[in-house]
Amino acid sequence: MAENSWEKEGLTKEEYDKIVDLLKRKPTDTELGIFGVMWSEHCSYKNSKLVLKGLPTEGECVLQGPGENAGIVDIGDNQAISFKIESHNHPSAVEPFQGAATGIGGIIRDIFTMGARPIANLNSLRFGKLNNKRVQYLFKGVVAGISSYGNSIGIPTVGGEIYFDDAYEGNPLVNVMSVGLLDHADIATATAKGAGNPVMVVGAATGRDGIKGASFASDELTEESDEDRPAVQVGDPFLEKLLLEASIELIKSGALIGIQDMGAAGLTSSSAEMASRGGSGIEIDIAKVPVREEDMTSYEIMLSESQERMLVVPKKGKENVVKDIFEKWGLHAEVVGKVTDDGMLRILNDGNKVAEISASLLADEAPEYTREIKKPEYLQTIKEVNREKIKSDNFSEDLLKLLSLPTIASKKWVYEQYDHMVMTNTVVGPGSDAAILRIEGKNKAIALTTDSNGKYCYLNPYRGGAIAVCEAARNIVCSGGRPLAITDGLNFGNPMDPEIYWQFKNSVQGIIEACQKLKTPVIGGNVSFYNESPKGAIYPTPIIGMVGLLDSISEQVTLDFKKEGDLIYLVGKNIDELGASQYLELKIDKVDGTVPHLDLDLEKRVQKTVRSAVKEGIIKSAHDCSEGGLAVTLAESCFENGLGINVDINQPISDEALLFGESQSRIVVSIAPSDLHKFEKITASNSVPYMEIGTVQGRKYKFNELINLDVGEMKNKWETAIEESL
């Protein structure tokens, strides 16, 4: 064996020595390859595990926390929701169409292996600025990939968010959250138990695509990353659709012990993890695995990441039940091995042993590292914003410019390419604070959102992480729901860099505190490190995917003003702050200043106030203040019905901050004048700051003496901005 063979597998000398020590011998090529992927960051979370242990994972509604393919929350009536977010950043950076497509394929499999039927997907995307040709290529490719795969498989894409910022130019982020519905009785697990039970590979045949994709995902992108294109898998949504239907049928058949997706590190990780969870061993003869290429080595078969495959452990004697179901859907189902009681993952090739490693060693005993941390240098140079330099001499024009920033502008160009209505459950689709889906046959509904502001996290990772959770919860509340739980997609740079690790640790700490305060446990998630390009690391971007519950569909709320004469209220308070805002970027193209202040107690009271008012049935519209501040929030509420506003706020803060500052914990609501007293009673009982700021009126947008614009003109700019930048 070559002198430093471990390097080829992405392992360090220390890790190699540990392997030799644990095995009490040198590993074979295949074994070393297996360790390489299993102990990669992508599979083992070796650099993040210790930090993630602090996340709150328990709560009344949690039926399954982290550790399985996806978490599960209870929604009553013996029904449950399984959901999880996952990244596919590196593949999308080198091959955007297939990278994004297979990202969807992977996360959907995580959901249906839990026994749930996927009912919605959301995409959280980050790109560089659209004036860059390469960025345009990546953006169009990712959207086309999501459209192609998601539409074909027949799961609606109901929401998500997209930000455009130079920090993501060389390393875009593609995070997909998938959400599934199931009955408690159908909960499946990824466990291999019962010596003698057969182990089956079902779905697609195995090829040479995506070999070592997990290792590729655990490295920085370089100028040469294009050469890694073969590490990107190719997706087949048609096959996935068949696999989805067959798997759900199989889970309902009762023939099953356990089922797991073959995602990152393919057959290797699925078998090691299933065995380890069940305290069992697994023996596989790779000569029995259906392949689609000739002369594949045991190394290649074990490490292939060919898509649309699952590992299934049925009860002994039920092999034909599995075969019949998969045959009906035109898919392979082959017995490739069996469950054993010796705890070993044993790989045979036509009867000859090529690898034998303790399954728990691979799945659970990867090294855990506490990386060095150091407060980043750049934070020393963060200054308070010089207000003189960013004075506005034309507020109307500045608002129009903000509405045309691709990050704020309507994402219609994107979501009209996604089927967001199939399955006929979409009550509120993309473009809202949160998507709302009815639960068929019941009166209730769920609300879904993803959120994260990378600028905030860059300038203050702790507060940025907390704000991401708060904003997600606020979006759920604005849609009429009660926040239940979250999944976190943690996207960061290279964890070996102490400054990056400091960002990571602090972001997670922010998430922990916000989750504790809002009582929204984390039921699963994904860590994506090494998001760096030659230009440097991305902003720390912890994306929060949240699910909320509406007890009754009649409690749904949308963001648009409904009727002239309705009163507009601001719940929360305006603070004289402009740091980290989109307005600042517009004026001086800089990411600077103090991240908006966050008071978790106030946040909680604001959300409680709006929820109580929703329950009373007096909220006609609700929209949370985020990028672009109050002025943009009000504009977005005008657009759907083309209604104008007359807003007058007299407050001793600068006009720029009043209009465009991004103070947290604010929700704009509209109510009928007749409900005024009911509303004020609710605000008083929650001792929350609030103010009446104006009325819904006419077709003009009027804000103090500062802005007077035609709503139609504003909407047009907002709606066409993305298409025009392409």
Next chain:
Amino acid sequence: MKAGVVTFPGSNCDHDVYNVLSKIFGFDTDLIWHQKHHLKDYDLLVLPGGFSYGDYLRSGAIARFAKIMDPVIDFALADGLVLGICNGFQILLESNLLPGAMKVNDNLKFVCKNVRLEVNNNKTTFTNHYRENEIIEMPVAHGEGNYYIDKKGLNSLIDNNQIVLRYASKSENPNGSVENIAGISNKKGNILGLMPHPERCSEDIISPGRSDGYRLFSSIAAGLKAGGEQIG
């Protein structure tokens, strides 16, 4: 009233239309597997939306060779009611049950949104609950909905009043189809193919105030009930 909804591998609107037929209109509805050779007695067959066989090669091009298509074609030619929605419309074209062909959308992109339609022919079994020339709204969701037919074929469609639904105007046409065609019938009027999805707008809860798809199914149901009574 008995209805059958064909499930091809890759169909993904089969359950949606099944739900509308069975739960809202009370049809005794079956999902019919694509490998069946025979059909039971149905009053209505639906070829649903989706991506049959992945829509590889060309939309509907492989589905036309499915085993189930032989009895479906027999049923259609014997004047049975056949409704093809989206991918179902594409399959009807590929099977020559309806004239013309489908091309990729003019802008080469998948499009999913609500569009306004004009009811061009309200005399069919499928549309008699609409008013003539009524403007209605339905969602579309397709990448290949750009209906094409040659001049001679188009004249024949017009002469026989086979253009049932059009997009309300050229600027609202989401795919570039000839004459803004959104849905056509055969000459006898027992087969309808349309790109829009009536099953996605038949319930107020998911399409408040614009449940225009409801009347397409209510037209069919009312026709069958009246016909049944006459026979009975």
